[in-house]
Amino acid sequence: MQNDVALLGDGPMISVQALHDDLGWELKPEGLCRDDVCVLIPDRAALEVGGQIDAMAVAALLDRPAVLDQASGVAAIGAQRSVRKRALDDLQAPDFVLPDLNGTPHALSDHRSKKRLLVAFSSW
Amino acid sequence: MQDELADHNFQVIAVAIDENTEAVRGFMNGITYPVLMDVDHVLTELYAISNVPAVVMIDEHDTIVQPNWNAYATDTFKHYTGIDSGEQLDIIRQWVINDTPMMSVDEAKTAVGDLSAEEEQARLHFRIANHLRGTGDHDGAARNFDRASALAPHDWTIRRAMMPLRGQDPFGDEFFALAAEYNEAGRPFHGVAARSTK
Numbered sequence: 429m430q431n432d433v434a435l436l437g438d439g440p441m442i443s444v445q446a447l448h449d450d451l452g453w454e455l456k457p458e459g460l461c462r463d464d465v466c467v468l469i470p471d472r473a474a475l476e477v478g479g480q481i482d483a484m485a486v487a488a489l490l491d492r493p494a495v496l497d498q499a500s501g502v503a504a505i506g507a508q509r510s511v512r513k514r515a516l517d518d519l520q521a522p523d524f525v526l527p528d529l530n531g532t533p534h535a536l537s538d539h540r541s542k543k544r545l546l547v548a549f550s551s552w
Numbered sequence: 553m554q555d556e557l558a559d560h561n562f563q564v565i566a567v568a569i570d571e572n573t574e575a576v577r578g579f580m581n582g583i584t585y586p587v588l589m590d591v592d593h594v595l596t597e598l599y600a601i602s603n604v605p606a607v608v609m610i611d612e613h614d615t616i617v618q619p620n621w622n623a624y625a626t627d628t629f630k631h632y633t634g635i636d637s638g639e640q641l642d643i644i645r646q647w648v649i650n651d652t653p654m655m656s657v658d659e660a661k662t663a664v665g666d667l668s669a670e671e672e673q674a675r676l677h678f679r680i681a682n683h684l685r686g687t688g689d690h691d692g693a694a695r696n697f698d699r700a701s702a703l704a705p706h707d708w709t710i711r712r713a714m715m716p717l718r719g720q721d722p723f724g725d726e727f728f729a730l731a732a733e734y735n736e737a738g739r740p741f742h743g744v745a746a747r748s749t750k
Contacts, residue, residue: 431594435683493672497680497699500692504676506597515599516664519616519657521608522598526567526588529577534586536610539563543648545553546608547566548590548601551575552713552722 431524432492432511434483436503440496441480451486451505460489553641554585561612562648567595569604569709571682572716592679596709600667602742603708609647617653619664620743640746655744663744674704678714685717694718705733706740 434450436442448454452462455476459466467489469475475485483503487494493506507522514520525535536544554564564585568576571591580587595601599608601620609618623640647653655663667675681696697714704710711730715722734740 431592433592433594433597433679435592435679437683493669493676495673495676495680497677497684497692497696499695500680500684500689502680502683502692504679506672506676507594509672512598512600513666515616516619516666517661519619519660521610521614521616523614524594524598526590526594528586528588529573529580534565534588536565537614539565540614541612542561542563543612544610545562545564545644546595546610547564548569548595548599548604548606548608549566549579550568550570550604550709550713551572551579552570552716 431526432507434505436483436505437501439501440483440494440503441477442483444479444481447481447483447486451483453486453490455481460486553644557645557648560648569593569596569601569713591682593675593709593713597667597672597675600664600742601709602671602704602706602740606743609644609653617647617660618655618744619660621654622741622743622746624746664742667742670703671707674700674707674710677703678710681714682717706737708734 432452436446436450442450444455453460454462456466459468461467469489475482475489483505484494484496487505491509493509494503496503511522515522521536523535523537525533527533536546554562566583566585566587567590568587569590570576571589573589576587576589599606599620603622605622605624607618607621607623608616609621611617624637643654677696677700681693681700684692684696697718700710700714712722712727715726720726
């Protein structure tokens with residue numbers, strides 16, 4: 429599992445490959461798909477322009493926040509809002525993957541079936 | 553705490569909302585549980601965290617039984633905060649050993665307000681700023697840090713976290729100005745205050 433946030437260094441127009449690698453979705457005739465879930469695309473021409481995919485349109489369709497820094501061309505796309513809403517409203521803990529101090533990735537779900545104390549802290 | 557409760561199917565996971573690995577390592581002498589680095593503040597987006605420390609208790613079934621509690625729940629930070637975590641540790645023991653959480657399910661479900669659209673966007677601009685800082689685009693970093701600050705002026709994971717990244721003293725003038733501004737705004741916070749149980 430990969431965190432569902434993305435930073436796009438070359439602007440919001442991305443390849444089909446990057447749609448899969450960076451955003452985790454595939455463009456299929458039936459819509460935007462991941463695993464066995466597909467989201468219908470109301471306006472395909474707005475999403476797919478000249479063989480490139482508009483990541484901002486993808487984000488809007490998937491209810492993910494997105495911003496574009498025009499001057500640098502860097503775009504950032506957040507997680508689907510439903511993930512946080514499930515945490516706040518239904519108390520379902522969102523999974524995540526982060527590296528430890530040696531760079532080894534850990535997931536919350538690595539410790540499934542344990543009681544877990546998640547402590548967010550900082551040095552600042 | 554991890555050692556004491558290890559026999560109770562219990563795991564501490566610490567997440568640094570931070571990009572300074574060496575500073576975090578300094579806190580962590582002798583720690584045996586995972587200490588993770590969240591440079592992009594992913595956790596603050598997924599869990600609606602606006603200040604640290606924030607403690608989340610998650611049970612065996614991935615259910616959050618205690619959201620975003622502003623508790624100094626490990627003694628790791630006691631020397632740093634000066635806050636006696638004894639009472640808070642008792643609350644955690646009660647849950648781990650006796651399965652009695654601090655809040656009811658209904659209380660937990662309404663304890664934390666969702667992020668606003670501005671607070672979401674601030675997190676994204678913070679990520680862009682951090683990225684541009686890494687590429688040497690300092691003007692771009694400053695532009696996006698400024699944007700993040702304007703969007704989420706009372707969010708410590710935005711405002712305070714960026715201070716060392718901008719070469720500002722985290723205990724200097726900017727910090728005291730931020731603290732005053734925050735107090736004036738009524739100390740808004742996506743979470744449960746440290747002493748809410750009493």
